[in-house]
Amino acid sequence: xxxxxxxxxxxxxxxxxxxxxxxxxxxxxxxxxxxxxxxxxxxxxxxxxxxxxxxxxxxxxxxxxxxxxxxxxxxxxxxxxxxxxxxxxxxxxxxxxxxxxxxxxxxxxxxxxxxxxxxxxxxxxxxxxxxxxxxxxxxxxxxxxxxxxxxxxxxxxxxxxxxxxxxxxxxxxxxxxxxxxxxxxxxxxxxxxxxxxxxxxxxxxxxxxxxxxxxxxxxxxxxxxxxxxxxxxxxxxxxxxxxxxxxxxxxxxxxxxxxxxxxxxxxxxxxxxxxxxxxxxxxxxxxxxxxxxxxxxxxxxxxxxxxxxxxxxxxxxxxxxxxxxxxxxxxxxxxxxxxxxxxxxxxxxxxxxxxxxxxxxxxxxxxxxxxxxxxxxxxxxxxxxxxxxxxxxxxxxxxxxxxxxxxxxxxxxxxx
Numbered sequence: 567x568x569x570x571x572x573x574x575x576x577x578x579x580x581x582x583x584x585x586x587x588x589x590x591x592x593x594x595x596x597x598x599x600x601x602x603x604x605x606x607x608x609x610x611x612x613x614x615x616x617x618x619x620x621x622x623x624x625x626x627x628x629x630x631x632x633x634x635x636x637x638x639x640x641x642x643x644x645x646x647x648x649x650x651x652x653x654x655x656x657x658x659x660x661x662x663x664x665x666x667x668x669x670x671x672x673x674x675x676x677x678x679x680x681x682x683x684x685x686x687x688x689x690x691x692x693x694x695x696x697x698x699x700x701x702x703x704x705x706x707x708x709x710x711x712x713x714x715x716x717x718x719x720x721x722x723x724x725x726x727x728x729x730x731x732x733x734x735x736x737x738x739x740x741x742x743x744x745x746x747x748x749x750x751x752x753x754x755x756x757x758x759x760x761x762x763x764x765x766x767x768x769x770x771x772x773x774x775x776x777x778x779x780x781x782x783x784x785x786x787x788x789x790x791x792x793x794x795x796x797x798x799x800x801x802x803x804x805x806x807x808x809x810x811x812x813x814x815x816x817x818x819x820x821x822x823x824x825x826x827x828x829x830x831x832x833x834x835x836x837x838x839x840x841x842x843x844x845x846x847x848x849x850x851x852x853x854x855x856x857x858x859x860x861x862x863x864x865x866x867x868x869x870x871x872x873x874x875x876x877x878x879x880x881x882x883x884x885x886x887x888x889x890x891x892x893x894x895x896x897x898x899x900x901x902x903x904x905x906x907x908x909x910x911x912x913x914x915x916x917x918x919x920x921x922x923x924x925x926x927x928x929x930x931x932x933x934x935x936x937x938x939x940x941x942x943x944x945x946x947x948x949x950x951x952x953x954x955x956x957x958x959x960x961x962x963x964x965x966x967x968x969x970x971x972x973x974x975x976x977x978x979x980x981x982x
Contacts, residue, residue, distance in 0.1 A: 621716055685703075836849065863945075866929075
């Protein structure tokens with residue numbers, strides 16, 4: 567029986583000729599990730615076990631991004647613990663204020679992930695790196711602790727769903743619309759502990775930022791990971807970012823998939839996920855008259871430079887509607903600088919929006935945009951659960967940067 571792309575990577579890292587769905591394997595890790603919320607738990611577990619050393623100081627990344635710059639004393643203590651651990655272990659890839667960005671945008675930008683890599687991170691959206699042809703997945707902090715110390719982790723080999731992408735998307739459609747459409751189609755449990763493998767001629771019509779967004783939200787369908795095969799788009803992104811070559815794998819022609827889901831990119835229209843699940847999707851023309859209080863454009867899902875450009879194209883020469891707060895969050899400092907160089911920052915400010923330092927902030931109800939009772943927000947983030955961004959009666963509508971910016975100008979969900 568042939569293997570899927572994800573199965574090929576797991577077999578390679580486990581030192582096996584082949585693996586099968588459901589099989590338990592122990593595999594070598596290329597990178598272990600933690601942030602300012604999850605890393606302190608892992609550090610505490612290592613200390614309790616008397617295991618202070620790490621397997622490789624160059625293969626661990628600690629990113630202070632969730633509550634940084636620190637919003638209160640507790641978050642300051644969390645970051646302090648990470649700083650002290652990173653210094654004691656001489657961790658190469660420690661990113662704090664001034665160097666940090668939102669982890670899942672920062673690590674690819676720094677060239678820390680290559681095709682064929684096996685990556686775990688104590689954050690559920692670690693699956694983002696599948697855009698680069700890597701097997702990456704979220705784990706708990708105790709698994710992170712073990713991975714930091716031993717350099718290995720155990721996996722149950724996932725079965726797979728083939729997502730066949732066809733056609734070419736319209737100019738106002740991005741990866742967010744693709745993944746929201748998919749989740750709306752199969753549901754939040756539709757790919758539970760499975761690999762979502764994106765294939766087909768339509769892939770060539772998705773840029774690397776689209777792919778990051780799609781893989782980032784694979785977890786919102788319950789998937790273990792999402793992944794695209796390495797191609798010229800991957801190669802162009804990695805060029806100049808890393809000297810490592812990685813290892814390029816391809817799915818076998820006789821690989822088995824539990825099902826195939828076809829998506830015609832040319833048929834997609836701007837899509838919004840209504841409260842309180844990412845599967846509760848509607849096209850914008852089905853939204854109705856829903857007035858909003860806030861818009862957030864950013865996060866690990868849609869804080870890339872292409873996302874900011876899409877928003878700026880809408881805001882240029884326009885104003886944020888009265889009574890609406892528009893918050894722009896570049897995912898990394900490099901993206902922030904590029905936005906300044908291109909004049910995007912000026913467009914945002916002139917439109918009446920504010921620009922934040924890179925942070926996860928409002929996405930998880932941390933800071934920089936908490937919602938009060940009964941407030942509504944259109945966000946380019948990845949989750950819209952009850953209370954996710956603030957008060958339990960608030961509502962989050964997930965959308966692309968284009969739809970979010972249009973909604974900020976209109977004062978309600980819609981497009982211009």
